[in-house]
Amino acid sequence: xxxxxxxxxxxxxxxxxxxxxxxxxxxxxxxxxxxxxxxxxxxxxxxxxxxxxxxxxxxxxxxxxxxxxxxxxxxxxxxxxxxxxxxxxxxxxxxxxxxxxxxxxxxxxxxxxxxxxxxxxxxxxxxxxxxxxxxxxxxxxxxxxxxxxxxxxxxxxxxxxxxxxxxxxxxxxxxxxxxxxxxxxxxxxxxxxxxxxxxxxxxxxxxxxxxxxxxxxxxxxxxxxxxxxxxxxxxxxxxxxxxxxxxxxxxxxxxxxxxxxxxxxxxxxxxxxxxxxxxxxxxxxxxxxxxxxxxxxxxxxxxxxxxx
Amino acid sequence: xxxxxxxxxxxxxxxxxxxxxxxxxxxxxxxxxxxxxxxxxxxxxxxxxxxxxxxxxxxxxxxxxxxxxxxxxxxxxxxxxxxxxxxxxxxxxxxxxxxxxxxxxxxxxxxxxxxxxxxxxxxxxxxxxxxxxxxxxxxxxxxxxxxxxxxxxxxxxxxxxxxxxxxxxxxxxxxxxxxxxxxxxxxxxxxxxxxxxxxxxxxx
Numbered sequence: 001x002x003x004x005x006x007x008x009x010x011x012x013x014x015x016x017x018x019x020x021x022x023x024x025x026x027x028x029x030x031x032x033x034x035x036x037x038x039x040x041x042x043x044x045x046x047x048x049x050x051x052x053x054x055x056x057x058x059x060x061x062x063x064x065x066x067x068x069x070x071x072x073x074x075x076x077x078x079x080x081x082x083x084x085x086x087x088x089x090x091x092x093x094x095x096x097x098x099x100x101x102x103x104x105x106x107x108x109x110x111x112x113x114x115x116x117x118x119x120x121x122x123x124x125x126x127x128x129x130x131x132x133x134x135x136x137x138x139x140x141x142x143x144x145x146x147x148x149x150x151x152x153x154x155x156x157x158x159x160x161x162x163x164x165x166x167x168x169x170x171x172x173x174x175x176x177x178x179x180x181x182x183x184x185x186x187x188x189x190x191x192x193x194x195x196x197x198x199x200x201x202x203x204x205x206x207x208x209x210x211x212x213x214x215x216x217x218x219x220x221x222x223x224x225x226x227x228x229x230x231x232x233x234x235x236x237x238x239x240x241x242x243x244x245x246x247x248x249x250x251x252x253x254x255x256x257x258x259x260x261x262x263x264x265x266x267x268x269x270x271x272x273x274x275x276x277x278x279x280x281x282x283x284x285x286x287x288x289x290x291x292x293x294x295x296x297x298x299x300x301x302x303x304x305x306x307x308x
Numbered sequence: 309x310x311x312x313x314x315x316x317x318x319x320x321x322x323x324x325x326x327x328x329x330x331x332x333x334x335x336x337x338x339x340x341x342x343x344x345x346x347x348x349x350x351x352x353x354x355x356x357x358x359x360x361x362x363x364x365x366x367x368x369x370x371x372x373x374x375x376x377x378x379x380x381x382x383x384x385x386x387x388x389x390x391x392x393x394x395x396x397x398x399x400x401x402x403x404x405x406x407x408x409x410x411x412x413x414x415x416x417x418x419x420x421x422x423x424x425x426x427x428x429x430x431x432x433x434x435x436x437x438x439x440x441x442x443x444x445x446x447x448x449x450x451x452x453x454x455x456x457x458x459x460x461x462x463x464x465x466x467x468x469x470x471x472x473x474x475x476x477x478x479x480x481x482x483x484x485x486x487x488x489x490x491x492x493x494x495x496x497x498x499x500x501x502x503x504x505x506x507x508x509x510x511x512x
Contacts, residue, residue, distance in 0.1 A: 061505075066422065066482045067466060144456040174436070182456040183426040186463070 012061035017050030022089040027098030033060035043256035064184035093117035124197035156246035202231035209235040214243030234273040257284035309503035312435040320439030324382035331379040340398035342368035360461035378447035405477035422462035423485040425455040
């Protein structure tokens with residue numbers, strides 16, 4: 001199990017694939033751990049990519065600072081991993097909290113990246129997101145990691161995914177419960193206490209950016225992704241049909257295919273961001289379709305977009 | 309060797325020799341916290357965060373009482389020697405950079421309590437096949453659950469405005485306590501045949 005050193009802390013990472021190949025670096029969400037990208041590692045490796053994943057400070061097998069975790073340190077740890085990859089093209093993807101860390105890296109070190117994929121991501125805490133975050137933190141404090149998982153599973157995954165697992169949810173939750181500690185999760189959550197919105201700095205991101213948002217994500221809804229689409233010049237937004245906040249877990253094959261296609265298009269010079277809005281196919285390999293012209297992609301019902 | 313307690317007995321119970329050593333360690337740690345809490349709680353509370361010390365006193369006492377009754381004890385000749393080492397590790401260690409002595413003592417106690425409640429996760433030792441109705445199994449789950457909640461007591465104390473000016477000293481003392489507690493816990497687990505990744509024991 002290899003580690004990087006960030007100051008006095010150790011960062012556990014995994015790196016697979018041929019040296020010199022274009023690389024995907026994937027950043028975990030708050031309650032995740034590196035192994036959850038296993039399916040992506042296989043899928044992207046098969047498409048010729050190198051894949052790097054790691055446990056953020058406070059997660060899994062990385063060190064868990066005792067009282068404070070700074071988001072600057074998370075960005076620093078991500079930078080160390082990217083430095084390990086040499087000069088090959090780097091595509092950076094992150095989900096939720098990990099997407100936020102990826103955005104911060106892209107703002108400060110965008111020149112090192114060939115592409116960026118924020119998934120279920122946000123640049124600022126809307127009132128709803130702030131209050132949901134506070135409630136989840138209270139849930140963690142009062143009920144522990146298991147209760148936090150109990151809240152997140154039905155919020156972030158579909159009935160279709162949950163139904164066959166209803167009688168074995170304890171098994172689903174167990175590994176995350178084992179590797180993530182209450183105090184470390186709380187420190188991760190409390191790294192938002194002095195959070196400054198990234199929105200004013202998003203326009204500094206010049207790299208091709210594909211924003212992925214689940215159709216039914218109500219933890220980070222379309223409106224918070226819209227901020228990214230509007231502010232990042234060379235971006236497009238792709239809506240994942242019938243998906244919730246944790247679509248990277250639920251629809252791994254589809255998401256990995258979208259990641260690979262995005263990187264292939266960028267490397268081939270075919271990528272056109274245009275701040276467009278697309279709808280992803282339901283299955284890997286299907287066609288992306290433009291969001292219907294004239295309709296408002298921020299609404300759940302087909303409402304004609306207001307004319308400028 | 310496995311990372312979990314066992315092999316389990318036929319009825320899904322944890323072997324008594326493992327119960328004995330794990331319970332003895334937890335009683336030693338939580339008993340020390342109970343004693344030190346009793347001595348640190350002022351007769352009259354002057355700050356809001358001091359209410360947490362009172363809570364801690366009774367939660368620690370509950371854990372000791374629970375373990376005494378829920379454990380299937382077995383003779384353990386090695387226990388006396390180990391217990392001496394544990395007890396000496398729990399000695400009060402005031403945070404010396406804090407000039408206000410009672411505050412330094414309270415901060416030192418909070419660092420020990422944070423380390424015990426955060427670094428020790430007894431329920432994570434339970435294999436999935438452990439009998440959920442066994443008192444010892446249920447006690448370990450209860451202790452981990454209550455530890456998570458009591459952690460808030462320490463976090464409130466350690467991040468209180470009173471201690472903010474001493475943030476670096478607090479951090480340093482806390483990380484040292486975590487290292488000490490984690491090493492003792494891991495050594496004890498290895499002594500009952502549990503595989504522990506101790507590569508990180510020297511780290512904060």
